[in-house]
Amino acid sequence: MANRKFSLILLSHDLSKKVEFTFTRAKAKALLAGLVASFLLFNGVTGFLATRFVGDSDKAQLEAENQALREQLANFDTKIKSVEQKLSTLAETDNMLRLMADLPLLPADVRKVGVGGTVEILPPGPVVPEAQELNDILNKLDREIELQKTSFREIHSKLDQNAKLLEHLPTLRPCDTGYYSSGFGVRRDPFTKKATHHDGLDISAPRGTPVMSTAAGTVIYAGRYYNYGQFIVVDHGGGYQTAYGHLHKILVRKGQKVGKGTVIGQVGSTGRSTAPHLHYEVRVNGVAVNPMDYVFEDTDNFPGFAVETDATESHEHDHSEEVDG
Template sequence: MAGLLPDSNGEQQLKKPYNKRRYHLLIQQTGSSSLERLEIQSNLVKVGLMALVVVILGVVTGGAYLFGELHAKNRMGHLQDENQLLAHQLDQVKGELGGVVGEMDSLVEREQLLRVRVDLPPVDADVREAGIGSLVPLQDEVIADARVEELLSELDHLERRLIVTRQSFSEIQDKILDDEDRLHYIPSIIPLNEGRLTDGFGYRRDPFTKRMAFHHGAAFSAPRGTPVYTTADGVVKRVYKAPGYGNMVEVDHGLGYTTIYGHLKRATVRSGQQVKRGEQVGEVGNTGRSTAPHLHYEVRIEGTAVDPLDYFYEGYFMWAGR
């Protein structure tokens, strides 16, 4: 019902009636035709809805938290399994690395022996071990595991040794190639394919004077006309006649080496001609001071005669002594 209320000026005004909103629910029981009316105030409905929202939010939040916890535990389990697997694989790699290190040690031993054989100085131990700085980057996250750090350190050391050893083998190869090139110019074969050694280097009884005299080369008896071959690469220095040795050929091989072929029937080369080891330079003869067809062969180093037998390969030496 409406009433009159005084305002701030003392005047009366009409009071608005209080209209409170209500909700009505009609309920009918099963098997009954009567309806029951239930009144619910609007503020109670609001409170109920708010409570329902709070409950739903709580359930969702709690469920999300529990799901996160379960997921984290599940992931932790997987990470632990992976960690164990990685640890096992790490042990396997370390074992295999030990085998590689053993092979590397064996390789270094062979390399050291080769350096000795080709007359190269040994690699300094400090150079072999020092390397050229860190080759394997060590990340902070892996340093935490001592086994990983140890493995990386061994890999770094192995790679350092590998670099030095590879450089050493390259040096050995260059030396061998250089020596092979030099070997072409060093007398090293018998100058005949047939015949026999009759006199060696040193003192002997001269067949003409019957006195002891020094023989500066080696004498090979062979049939007249037997081919005579140069014993190393070189250049024909002289084709000439000498009072004692008859028709002669002298070949300059470089590196201080020269060879002389005497008592030839004839020379088959000319002065200044390039010759290769095994190339014919003349024929066995009996010219000069000679009692029968044979070859006088000399090897000289810087003009001094040396024993030719010291410059034959083992197989040739056996042939010469038959």
């Protein structure tokens, strides 16, 4: 059995040729071991090369993805800086508007919109520092935007209140034209020549000159009233009233709503008056106050405002030019 041999016979397709190989048992084992070793070596080399190639390909792909992410982060950083600059501009505008609305400025500490606690912002798992930082910045920007929106809503509400208040404050001149002939305060009465207190402002103007309500309100009196002649009183709410005397015509009725600047009558000389003029009063909680304290328009170009004088001062105007309120 030790010298047993193995034969390997190869025949051609048409059986006309034959090749025979004879192997001893030892040679057959050696040949078989060589074939197995060659197969294993081939598979090992092939696998290594394949792994090396795939690994290089994956690495190149990861590098490309990382580069793209870096570029995106740089782009985000640029956009974030732009948003921060716009928010800074909005904060400056906010400060200006709050001053206009008579509101206190937001403190610097409030504008930092700080937060506390240990709330986890990112999902569980490995934390990328750049992603964590980006989330922190975006959340802070979101809080700043919400703060600014809240502030703008407050400003809008306050300005709306101020606009309504201004609409009902007597800040207009009651006549577009005319001559301030007598101011508020102590003066010499044109009839008695004695020192008396004048509760309003006299504006000399041609008969028929339009007279406007100096603020929005409701007419509470429209008719003849003693020395005031044809007389109108408008209630503006909040304790404010205005009165218009010596009118030639009354163009409104009691209970009528009037807007700021609405023509309510015409300049005349009815009642205790020496010439056509308007007697105009502003009353606060029933007390007459100086109307000039409420006229916002520039009065420098409105001629002839009579500065208040003491009763002892001489009156240089001819009596026919004096008017009485």
